[in-house]
Amino acid sequence: MSYRYKIILPWLALLLSFTSLFLSSWILISAPNMFLLPLGVGAPEVSPWLFISNLLSLLVAFLCIYKHQLKRVACIFSLIGLLICGSVLIKIAPTQMQMAKAMKQGLGENYLAQIPPQVSAKMQTHPFFLVNSFRGIPLGKIRHKTGIIFATPAGVHLNMEVYQPPEVGKYPALVVIYGGAWQSGNPGANPEFNQYMAARGYTVFAIDYRHAPKYRFPAQLHDVLTALNFIRQHAAEYEADPENMVILGRSSGAHLAMLAAYQPDAPPIRAVVSYYGPVNLTEGYNTPPRPDPINTRAVLKALIGGSPQELAQKYETASPINYVIRPLPPTLLVYGSRDHLVEARYGRQMYERLHNSGETAILLEIPWAEHAFDAVFNGVSNQLALYYTERFLAWAFFNR
Incomplete structure (x- = not known):
């Protein structure tokens, strides 16, 4: 793997973890306006998709991030996302x-x-x-x-x-x-x-x-x-x-x-x-x-x-x-x-x-x-x- 990819991949993995968590968070967050309401409506309804997304982002973070601090942050993001999505599925x-x-x-x-x-x-x-x-x-x-x-x-x-x-x-x-x-x-x-x-x-x-x-x-x-x-x-x-x-x-x-x-x-x-x-x-x-x-x-x-x-x-x-x-x-x-x-x-x-x-x-x-x-x-x-x-x-x- 080239040096460039070693630099880029960890940040892409972190971005994936953050994005999955951001979308999952709307299961809990109340939309303050009509522009954001589709996120509040849709997030719980696609929670199976988001659960898989968080699971994949956890796997990618574990495999692709080499810096200890970045890996920990990305894994925490993904685990929180999994818990949020799981809160719908178990109900x-x-x-x-x-x-x-x-x-x-x-x-x-x-x-x-x-x-x-x-x-x-x-x-x-x-x-x-x-x-x-x-x-x-x-x-x-x-x-x-x-x-x-x-x-x-x-x-x-x-x-x-x-x-x-x-x-x-x-x-x-x-x-x-x-x-x-x-x-x-x-x-x-x-x-x-x-x-x-x-x-x-x-x-x-x-x-x-x-x-x-x-x-x-x-x-x-x-x-x-x-x-x-x-x-x-x-x-x-x-x-x-x-x-x-x-x-x-x-x-x-x-x-x-x-x-x-x-x-x-x-x-x-x-x-x-x-x-x-x-x-x-x-x-x-x-x-x-x-x-x-x-x-x-x-x-x-x-x-x-x-x-x-x-x-x-x-x-x-x-x-x-x-x-x-x-x-x-x-x-x-x-x-x-x-x-x-x-x-x-x-x-x-x-x-x-x-x-x-x-x-x-x-x-x-x-x-x-x-x-x-x-x-x-x-x-x-x-x-x-x-x-x-x-x-x-x-x-x-x-x-x-």
């Missing part, structure tokens, strides 16, 4: 057990027996496959239609995308609403999830809505209800069962999903799924998270048009937790304990309100997960969430 099994318990408490000990065998056969067989973290989750063949305009309120063309099973038939309808702080996003979001569900035997409708601040609440809710009515009217065209419909949303989309499903005059909805959805906008404004990367108060003002002190009634109307006063569809709530946009405490509040009112409700909380954890479709958190979400959906669609 997978107990978290899965807690989720299984929550499902049985909410739906009954024998809820899986109510799912038809031909439906169960298409679902994931285990909550977490390590190999899927590296190769991805198999999706399956589907049919996909885009650019379907379902309404034009105030001259705004609202469209939807439809994901259908590969064979012609009549399938349960899953309506999916994207997130984006009510200000951004489109129906093309989360295509892997939509394709996955369509391949499992559902017609998936990914719908659009108008954005704040140009369009204030309740414009977004009106658009979702319009989409639901459009789907019911055109169900036969898209091979969907209008009497067998579930709504699923993420973040602001989950907020709209709950509001739409809980309306007194809502079309028949068999269940609603909320991935980290806001439920109490007044409390969200008054006690924003710390850190607050999205600037919660500014986002809520853009949606509602002012503060709760100025528009108290409008905030109450826009908060799903205030609708738990009559029979409601079964609700699945999925939150990350480390969410710094919509804190998990709101999921717990919603679950308690529903449970105490005698409603069917399930809360699945993932200890290491940040907001939008399922953006990494084959990530650790989404594998767990997907496993139980598809079982909840199958129970809701086929339980009679």
